[in-house]
Amino acid sequence: MRLAALFLAGTALLPWSAAAQTAPAAATAKQVHAPADYARFAPKTAYDMLVQLPGFTIREASQERGLGQASENVLINGERIANKTGGAISELQRIAFDNVDRIEIVDASSLGIAGLAGQVANIILKSARKAGGQFEWRPDFRAHYSRPNLFRGSLSYSGKTGGIDYTLSLEDQAGRGAIGGPELFYGPDGKLIERREEVFHQESDTVTAKLRLAFDGPGTAKGNLTLGYSPYWNPVYDFEQRFRADGNNGTRLRLQKLDGWMYDINADYEFAFGPGRLKVIGLRHFDHEPLVSTQVDSFASGAPDQGTRFSRNSHVTETIARGEYRWKMGRNDLQVSLERAVNGLDQRGSLATLDPRGAFVPVPFPGGSGIVREVRYEGMTTLSRPLGSGFNLQFAAGGETSTLERVDGDLAPRRFFRPKGSLTLGWQPDKNWDLSLKLRRRVGQISFYDFLAQPNLKSERQNSGNPDLVPPQSWEVEMEVGRSLGAAGKTRLRSYYYAVEDIIDIVPIGADGEGVGNLPHATRFGMESTSTIQFAPLGLPGAKLDARLGFEIARVRDPLTGEMRPISGAQDRWAELNFRHDIPKSDFAWGASASLYHYAKYVYLTEVNQENEGPWFVNAFLEHKDVFGLTLRAQVGNIFSARHYFDRAVYAGRRNASPLVFRQRNDQLIGPIFTFTVRGSF
Template sequence: MRVALAAVVAAAVVAAPALAQSVDASGRTTYDAAFFQRFQPANALEVVRRVPGFTLEQVEEDVRGFGQAAGNVVINGQRPSSKSDTIEVVLARIPATRVARVEVGPGTLFGAEYSGKAQVVNLILTGEGGLAGTATGTLRRQYDGKLFPEGSVSTLLRRGNSTFNAAIGVNNEQTSEEGYDTLRALPSGELLEYRRKINTIEDPNAFVSGSWDYKAGQFETARFNARYAFDRFRLSQTNQVLPTGGTARDDRLTQRFHFDEWEVGGDVQRPLLGGGVKLIGLATRRDRIDRELSLLRVRSDVIGGNEQQVRSQRDEAVLRGLWTRPDFHGWSVETGVEGALNRLRSKVDLFGFGAEGARTRIDLPVDDAVVTEHRAEGFANASRSLTAKLRIDLALNYELSRLTVDGDADAKRSLHFWKPKLNVDWRPGDGWRAQASIARTVAQLRFEDFISAAELANERVNGGNAELVPQRSWEALATVEKQVLGDGLVKLELGYTRTALVQDRVPTPEGFDAPGNLGDGTSKIARATFDVPVARLGIKGGRISGRLSYVGTSVQDPFTGEQRPYSGASPFVYEVNWRQDLGDFAWGVGFSGDDPYTFYRRNELDTLYPGNPYITAFAEYRPTRSTTVTLSVDNLGDFSTRRGRLFFDPDRRTPDPFRVEDRVRNQHILPYLTIKHNFG
């Protein structure tokens, strides 16, 4: 594979043909709808995924505020005023027939939220009126032969300056996995316990959403959106436990997680002082009830176990105002302010079962608390082209917040941060592009990290930490890319990050470990991305793409005093995908994987070993321009995942572990059939 890729790149550099897309003076690359016709996409999501060298950014839904939840896609130059509807969901609701073109440019072309992003996609829709939509149905098969259907329908109606969008979807995600655990003494390796496990997982979820968009001019727009979603996760585990020299047990673990979410948002924009002023509002509520029950049983007699219930309510209200002007003495400028109120109410009840099933409550350090944050952020950014080939982007944010914890803990603190950014974009010609950026960033805190809770599946407790503060970093990144073989792209990124108060895991006075702050840490980044058509090499409709990423992290461990990676950080990640489009038929295969990664706890090293490579494949048939039938397979290699846990007594200051637990799980090969149909 490496030799083949090198040959492709070498041939491309020698003969760089005329490009299939256009590039303007601001660095904006445009792809017309005709560029994507060979892929016959069903919706806008499939269009965006076919943009050469572009990777859709994943944004966590629980990121607080509006500005920090921006991904790297806008629609008609505007960001959707919704957070809980991910950009994948929004794009999947837009039929591909309504996409006029796709623009790709530096982030500051599209607003302050995107300042510093190397690439942002602007999806331009047609002005075509009438009704259009997409219907999708999927049938999944798990390894034991059970079949599970799911589907979604979305519609888009355009009338004059207004566009209405409605969608409803049901996901019936269910799967089973089998495996085993071994528990051994160290250093002898003597087997202490063998466990045979089968997990049955059901995760049905559904959503209904709608929006109204109005656009009468560049600065005369309005939008309203609403969404409701629920998730009902269920896990049932059978666990046959065979202790060496002991009595066999028949343990059971059940998890029932209920999640409901409501969101209402909107924005309005009007002309002002040669630009536009926009007001954005958003309100979200998330209710969660988690119930877990772990029982240790000898035949039908309960000899131990735990029960836990977690009730939480997350509320967020955001108001954001901004003024933007595309041409202010040669500069494109934007400035504004955002205010947000976030609150988490959480109560955890943990119980233990005695030898005869008697239930006793277990008090945790912080199991009943309210976390509240009042936050305000002012921002300004300006960008301009210094020459036809050189562009500079400047941004400055100031964040001020007041954080309080009430209940089992009493903590109050005020935080404030300056967050400057600088980005330089240079296009010397012949398909080359270089970017360099430096920025100061401040991480967000997970409110759940303030609360204590047990992990019954892992037989451990996570302590809460009311004194947690956000880490802050200086990030430097340099990018060089080259267009090859027409619309192909090869990109290399190098970066370095220095972080103060690294958020990781720290010991607590109660004898647990919890999320907390360590000292200074560093990250070294090297990433390569390629997306190359191979038709000119004799393979009609073929395309190979992929990425190789290295992120080396280092921070001083609070127990050993030695340097180690950040918890949960995998240094190497890779992905290679092949796709070939042959008229009405397409097929492809993908390989992905990453290095093992470890969570460094007080008395445990918990390491996950992914089943590499994870292989996917698909075959696609398009009987009409409106209908696509796809047969896909996940985990084609039938690889298992593994997890290793090394235990230390009393903690990791003891150099040698005394026990090791190995867990092996496999969902096996997972085929599924999908039918997509566009109408209108």
């Protein structure tokens, strides 16, 4: 009954009169990129070709509620890859470049796929594909603090047997982070009260084994099954030597252990049904996440050690059943989708302090354990149609109902109904210009961890759980304009404005607590340009510059002062510049990149802090594209010594009515990073 009500709510809003036949419209222009045009980059996979498309920004699938509408602007054979294990981008990294027939860049509103806007890359694969595999090994080494990252890479093989296409893959998504140097603490009068020398390093490895099966038939039916299993490890080491003005020197050691595993099952099956096609999708995600974080302070005076241990044994689950029915009515593409999703978190948290004998003794930890669950139903109806003269329209309407509750608590379940939908217009007046405009009503995502207490040991800050948290909702307007520069390249400009209700930020909880919660209203305005400049017309063939520049102004009213301020932790400016020169008539390429990412302050009730690295990271590389059939690349990262910066002001109580206790300033070394890459096919 809920699904039927949502379906009727969506279909009642659709302009069914648009189904009437009208005069034929001009065909929407599309850009076609042939594999031969990208041979100079020596690509090994379909993804290698995709990342070289001029003026195209890859948008990975956002972690929306359930599967919902499409957000990834990449398709394979005109179809959305509807899963949460990497989507089309992940699949393309396992498809051999030789199996790509072409890439088409088309306007999203012409595709009949709900949720997309702007330009979309549609990768068309050859009908007869060769069996084969790809591999990549990409170790990196930091000059300071961190352990070598030796195992990052991937291996995959695709083939066909008994009418079933299969892909086997193994990947280690390994990462390393490390900083070191001084942390300076100043009193309210500006005098230095403490200096700490820190060494921090973090090693993460997520090994994913995946099997993907695809089959056709009977008839025009087709289906896919993807099975994935991922153990992961994420240890943290953080050691500080502490030198205080009062002579109470000592050390602090923080160790964190996270050894977990997760599995994913995704399946879909599509077949002809009545005048259209029905697609059913199932998804199951399970994540076992046991975390132990221990912090111990030792004193040169011989005083007993002080310490805290936070343990969290969590199980995160998501189960989705979705159906999509699509058919044509005249020149209209119509789709009805129904979805049921169940998300859950079961956390068993504990807190302990170190006693004088050196043993950790449990202490009360209210709000640290619990079960959070949300059951959600969504119904959407989407209409897509050409309007003539290069115009395309897409209109989607519907809504969701959800029940959100602390299963083991004494609060009554909360039930919500939220309307959702979008209106997208695309226009291509000629082959050199394209424009799109999108108006959307969206419901955002929340983290169930924020419903429960999550202390921050390093900052000595207690983040209370918030059982009243709700997902944010927003009215969003986005506009994109693209311009081809012919042989000189391509440029695009995207601008957006979001009016957000129930924005997620830091809020008061109880008489003196704080944690993640909702503030009534916020706004976000931003612009981003994406350009590719080809240097051949300037006399440097084989060279190009890819540039992405953007900024965002995000504003929310502070819950303590009532003044407008940035949304906590919002990225407010960014830049990526990538220069590459493939030397003509040779197998060599070289290049350099520069990147900047800047974030606004985190505004808590008892402190304000801001963390950034940079300001600019600059890298340089040299590549040989044929060493016994392999591509070899050497890169030196952070050659101009970008650093880690952290500024923090801590107050005795709530910052609007309490005195300052201290200020913290970190200016720490990151150092150069050396990366070697070996890539090939077999």
